[in-house]
Amino acid sequence: RKAWAEPYRIKMVEPLRMLSREEREQKLSEAGYNTFLLRSEDVYIDLLTDSGTNAMSDYQWAGMMLGDEAYAGSRNFYYLEANMQKYYGYKYLVPTHQGRGAEHLISRILIKPGDFIPGNMYFTTTRQHQELAGGTFVDVIIDEAHDPASTHPFKGNVDLDKLESLIKKVGAEKVPYVSLAATVNMAGGQPVSMENVRAVRELTARYGIRVILDATRAVENAFFIKEREPGYQHKTIAEILKEFCSYTDGCTMSGKKDLLVNIGGFLAVNDEEIFQQARNLVVVYEGLHTYGGLAGRDLEAMARGMEEAVQEDYIRHRVLQVRYLGEKLQQHGVPIVVPIGGHAVFLDAKRFLPHIPQDRFPAQTLAAAIYADSGVRSMERGIVSAGRDPKTGDHRYPKLELVRLTIPRRVYTNAHMDVVAESVAAVYQEREKLSGLRMVYEPTYLRFFQARFEPL
Numbered sequence: 001r002k003a004w005a006e007p008y009r010i011k012m013v014e015p016l017r018m019l020s021r022e023e024r025e026q027k028l029s030e031a032g033y034n035t036f037l038l039r040s041e042d043v044y045i046d047l048l049t050d051s052g053t054n055a056m057s058d059y060q061w062a063g064m065m066l067g068d069e070a071y072a073g074s075r076n077f078y079y080l081e082a083n084m085q086k087y088y089g090y091k092y093l094v095p096t097h098q099g100r101g102a103e104h105l106i107s108r109i110l111i112k113p114g115d116f117i118p119g120n121m122y123f124t125t126t127r128q129h130q131e132l133a134g135g136t137f138v139d140v141i142i143d144e145a146h147d148p149a150s151t152h153p154f155k156g157n158v159d160l161d162k163l164e165s166l167i168k169k170v171g172a173e174k175v176p177y178v179s180l181a182a183t184v185n186m187a188g189g190q191p192v193s194m195e196n197v198r199a200v201r202e203l204t205a206r207y208g209i210r211v212i213l214d215a216t217r218a219v220e221n222a223f224f225i226k227e228r229e230p231g232y233q234h235k236t237i238a239e240i241l242k243e244f245c246s247y248t249d250g251c252t253m254s255g256k257k258d259l260l261v262n263i264g265g266f267l268a269v270n271d272e273e274i275f276q277q278a279r280n281l282v283v284v285y286e287g288l289h290t291y292g293g294l295a296g297r298d299l300e301a302m303a304r305g306m307e308e309a310v311q312e313d314y315i316r317h318r319v320l321q322v323r324y325l326g327e328k329l330q331q332h333g334v335p336i337v338v339p340i341g342g343h344a345v346f347l348d349a350k351r352f353l354p355h356i357p358q359d360r361f362p363a364q365t366l367a368a369a370i371y372a373d374s375g376v377r378s379m380e381r382g383i384v385s386a387g388r389d390p391k392t393g394d395h396r397y398p399k400l401e402l403v404r405l406t407i408p409r410r411v412y413t414n415a416h417m418d419v420v421a422e423s424v425a426a427v428y429q430e431r432e433k434l435s436g437l438r439m440v441y442e443p444t445y446l447r448f449f450q451a452r453f454e455p456l
């Protein structure tokens with residue numbers, strides 16, 4: 001049989017409403033043509049992010065009623081710790097309010113000014129914390145990751161030659177750890193293969209260099225390994241996930257994605273010394289070491305989300321829904337990043353709007369145009385997100401100028417995907433009419449969140 005449906009039934013709904021085209025144009029102007037500055041109530045289908053926007057299950061909601069809100073030693077912490085050990089396999093857990101809380105801690109602990117942190121393509125908050133700690137991020141991802149049309153099945157892979165030549169160039173003592181993301185958000189939600197993470201481990205072990213995983217979407221990564229990597233078809237998602245993590249020394253986690261919670265994250269490590277430093281630092285920046293900025297109920301919901309995240313029917317549906325949207329867009333001839341990633345469909349704004357130069361912000365222009373057309377919200381993942389080079393002060397000019405259509409987990413049906421595809425195709429038909437934007441307000445950090453633009 002071909003038909004497949006969501007592996008859940010809906011028990012609660014939030015009514016959606018659509019504004020008129022005129023109202024949307026007005027809201028867009030008030031938001032400075034930045035989708036981050038739109039109000040949720042003015043958005044029809046919200047594909048800005050899969051972060052914190054996922055639907056919890058009745059099992060998780062029930063867990064919210066079991067929050068042990070003791071200041072110290074909450075029951076929920078120990079349940080989360082036990083589940084992290086079971087599913088991710090690390091020894092020690094330090095809860096944080098969300099992913100960047102963990103990135104902040106590990107960056108402060110492991111990075112000295114002048115250090116270099118190699119990683120498989122940058123992620124905005126991860127690199128920001130590495131730079132704030134005095135480090136320099138160095139991209140060591142394979143070249144194919146920067147080519148939206150390359151169909152390499154594991155575009156998130158590390159280029160071992162790039163990694164080893166960096167280590168030889170700067171010296172191992174200046175490389176505190178390799179920052180490995182799986183999947184790679186900015187490349188289009190692209191996975192890392194088991195063979196590659198194993199090879200990264202073997203290489204770094206020779207130099208005594210740690211590997212810190214960004215495990216934010218590691219369950220989606222496991223799905224791609226099961227689907228694409230020889231020898232893994234008959235392994236469970238949970239087995240693949242645990243093996244993958246076993247080749248790394250610790251992870252930062254934003255629970256707001258794979259783990260199906262609206263807030264939450266953690267740092268997990270195997271090294272007791274790093275653990276002691278992290279649990280000491282966490283009380284300064286996040287909260288006591290057994291709650292890390294979260295209520296007991298949030299810890300419980302994240303622990304229960306972890307159990308659900310690795311269920312085969314769930315994760316298969318999740319990834320295949322993203323693929324459903326991507327294939328619909330391909331049928332309309334819309335240029336997208338291939339292979340279609342795990343959490344989003346990425347529009348290739350360079351090919352979509354070849355007549356708009358990168359410094360007139362094509363991806364920003366496209367995200368605004370899609371909202372104006374249908375009330376669908378997406379996110380700019382191009383030159384605006386790339387920010388400025390701290391050394392030159394000029395824009396960074398990334399090869400990938402993308403618009404991300406990010407699918408929240410267990411929220412929308414494929415009928416919503418049909419509406420999104422129809423809208424993007426309509427904008428594609430009229431793309432010649434778009435003429436770019438100019439930035440009229442630019443914040444200092446992570447400018448894409450709050451920058452404002454005006455039409456040229």
Ligand SMILES: Cc1ncc(COP(=O)(O)O)c(/C=N/[C@@H](Cc2ccccc2)C(=O)O)c1O
Pocket residue numbers: 048049050051098099100101123124125126181185214216217253254255256264265
């Ligand atoms: C691979 C990866 N690692 C760490 C984090 C941080 O986790 P957290 O602090 O948000 O919990 C994120 C968050 N990604 C969100 C939210 C976001 C964040 C910055 C810019 C744009 C959007 C997104 O991609 O939408 C991530 O994707």
